[in-house]
Structure formats: structure tokens, C-alpha cells
Amino acid sequence: MPTHHSLDYVEFTVRDLAEAKRFYADAFGWAFTDYGPTYAGIQGAEREVGGMEQTEAPRASGGGALAILYSDDLEASLEAVEASGGTVSKAIFSFPGGRRFHFLDPSGNELAVWTLA
Secondary structure, three states: OOOOOOEEEEEEEEOOHHHHHHHHHHHHOOEEEEOOOOEEEEEOOOOEEEEEEEOOOOOOOOOOEEEEEEOOOHHHHHHHHHHOOOEEEEEEEEEOOEEEEEEEOOOOOEEEEEEEO
16 A cells, blocks of 8 residues: 555656667566556556656656655645645646646656545
8 A cells, every 4th residue: 555645656758668668678677567558557566666658758847757656635735735835737637546736846846646546
């Protein structure tokens, strides 16, 4: 079970999903679960620990990984982010298995927070 406000999931943006899967499988032995033509989950020893999303352009923050935290109370976490000086960059939305929002920290780094459905 995820732990409140712990680092829970990391997403990478990639230009070619098939090539990225090949590279990480070859280099590190990673296994994947495909969720359509543009997304694959990264399987850890006991559960999914990350994912890769194929995009034509990097994230607005300049690309790279997206750190995703878990929350027991998504709305309270959103309020805490805003109260602490963060900026919500993507309002709460649903996805298969849960809901999440994205935010920018005061330095402009993008992170996300999710909860179970």
C-alpha cells in the first residue's frame, strides 16, 4: 500500500516508446505493462514503480522525470501545496486507477500527487 506523501512513482517522457522500452530492458532488465500506444508502466519487484509516456515534445518544465507522490487525501494535499507557495499546473483529474494533480514548486520543478480512485 502506498505511504502518504512518499515518493511513489516516476514518469519519463520519451520520443519513441518502443526504443525506450528496448533500451531500459536491455540496460537494466526492466519489464513493462503497456497501456496503449503511448504509455508503458515500469514494473518493480512487487508493483509498478514508474512509467514512460511518448510525447513529441518534452514537458513544459524542460523534460525529464516527473516525480509523483501518493496522498491519502488529494484535496488536502492540493491545499497544502498552494498554501506553501506551490502553483497548481494541472487541476485534479481522473485516470485509470485514481486521480491526480500536477504542481510547480517555487523553483519551477513539476511534480504530481495522486490517490486511489
